[in-house]
Amino acid sequence: MINLFRYTLFRAIRNMKGNLFPNLTAIGIIGISLLLVSIFSLIALNFSYFLKRWEEKIGLIAYLKRETPVNEVEAILNRIRELPGVESVKYMSPFDAMAFLEDRLGEQRSVLDGIQPKVLPPSVEIDLKRDYRTSPQMKELISKIKKIPQIEEVQYGQEWVETFSGLNHFMHLTQWIFGGLLFAAMIFIISNTLQLAISSRKEEIEVMKMMGASPAFIRIPFYIEGLIQGLLGAGVAVLLLYLLYEILLRRLTPLLKGWMSDVPILFFSGETIVTILAGGMVLGLFGSFIASIRFLR
Amino acid sequence: MIQMFHVSKTYPNKITALTDINLEIPSGDFVFLSGPSGSGKSTLLKILFGLEKPTSGEVIIHGIRITHPRFKKIYQLRRRIGFISQDFRLLRDRTVWENVALALEVVGCPPQEIKKKVGEILSRVGLQERGRDPILSLSAGEQQRVIIARALVNQPLLILADEPTGVLDTRMKEEVMDLLLDFHQNGTTILLATQDRDLIQKFPYQVIPLQEGRRMDEKIEEGVKEEG
Secondary structure: OHHHHHHHHHHHHHHHHHOHHHHHHHHHHHHHHHHHHHHHHHHHHHHHHHHHHHHHHOEEEEEEOOOOOHHHHHHHHHHHHOOOOEEEEEEEOHHHHHHHHHHHHHHHHHHHOOOOHHHOOOEEEEEEOHHHOOHHHHHHHHHHHHOOOOEEEEEOOHHHHHHHHHHHHHHHHHHHHHHHHHHHHHHHHHHHHHHHHHHHOHHHHHHHHHOOOOHHHHHHHHHHHHHHHHHHHHHHHHHHHHHHHHHHHHHHHHHHOOOOOOOOOOOOOHHHHHHHHHHHHHHHHHHHHHHHHHHOO | OEEEEEEEEEOOOOOEEEEEEEEEEOOOOEEEEEOOOOOOHHHHHHHHHOOOOOOEEEEEEOOEEOOOOOOOOHHHHHOOEEEEOOOOOOOOOOEHHHHHHHHHHOOOOOHHHHHHHHHHHHHHOOOOOOOOOEHHHOOHHHHHHHHHHHHHOOOOOEEEEEOOOOOOOHHHHHHHHHHHHHHHHOOOEEEEEEOOHHHHHHOOOEEEEEEOOEEHHHHHHHHHHHHO
16 A cells, blocks of 8 residues: 555656646646735735724724813713723823824924924823724714713724725625635646646556556546645745745835834734645645546546 | 457448457467458457447456446456557657556556566566667567567466567567467467468467458358358
8 A cells, every 4th residue: 555655656756757847837827826815815814913903992082172171181081981881091181192292203203393282182092892892882982972061072083994894894705706716717727737737648548548557546646746736836825925925024114114013914824824735735636636537537 | 268249340430340250269278360451350359458349249358248338447357468569559758667567567566576577578578688778769679579578567367469470570479479378378368360371370279360350260160051
């Protein structure tokens, strides 16, 4: 059994060496196709992660009327704190707001020269409980906050939340549709490429049949070829993706500095990479299976 | 035992190669199939090897009805048949050794046994020094000897030989016949198709004459019966 396996593997490798061009073509096609799917999946992964991190930070800012006396602030905070869905509240005086702005502007803080903190309204930063970060519940909470007489305005990134959620949903949907279409295209291309490899060895296959080779003996090396092609193709895809990731990471990191510097750009986990490699093997195997059904009857 | 009952073969181009052939060859016999080109010798051998299907009739080899519609394991039968034919080509991109060894590889023979058997058979066909040579560097006669070696290396129970000595010189012809006789002595059934009358006359074996796809000896027997 071990001898048969070794012999079959040896034949598969010898066949691949003997038909280098069709095999390299198949590996290249699998690699490019999987690379496209992987790029899309990686973008979706990072987008989801970014959204998750962003959601964690979603809060409300309630701006107080400028004339609100400081001695009323504690009462306002307590009132907000008691509303359902509120995790914590933090008062931000005009001076705190100015300090925050200066900190964010860093070296460009000079643009604030001559501006008095008094022009900035006092505000209350409201952190929400996890279950209250959805749009309808936030709207309900806002309406309750607005009923407090000293509140001028309540802000939250409503449009952003809705747009990001919609985009995230769209990306996941597109990922599946795109992946499915590419999968079908890959099967078609791989099986055709393997058919080329099979037809280039038609004579050998005929001779083997005449010598009494069983159908399994003839087919198994082609399946192994498919598996190897799939594995190598997927390996190429992962390697190229990692190179692209590294290049983009270096280019993007300075651009994103200050905006989402605390959200790392992720790469696939070890498990996902193994899944991609296994996926490549399944693709190769499936492609060779279809090719063998059509050509090795 | 090889049995054919009322076997006829007409190709899609309407050419009839065999008409109502009946034969019975007991195991271990050596039989010549004689007749000019186009008499149906090659078609008959191809039918026995499962390369062609008869248009009608039954073929039974060693008790297996190969013409049965549900018979799918022709490959198992072929492992026991040595087929020598110009139609059964050698692989041009392989060496002599690789071509002969392939016959053993496909039946799952262990590497050590392959090495031993291929070495032995190449010696017997006089090609022991040419094992590593590519097929294309061999003459037509040498290539024929490789075909013979490939057919015999697996110790077949039945040898179907289509003009096995056709392109060989006299000395090699004798050596190949000696080799086939050797197998015959060891109990292998041999069916040898040839136009070479001199070759047939040298051996005291049964001859089945064919002409235009028909058995000529049956006609004579039937004629004798009718006269009697």
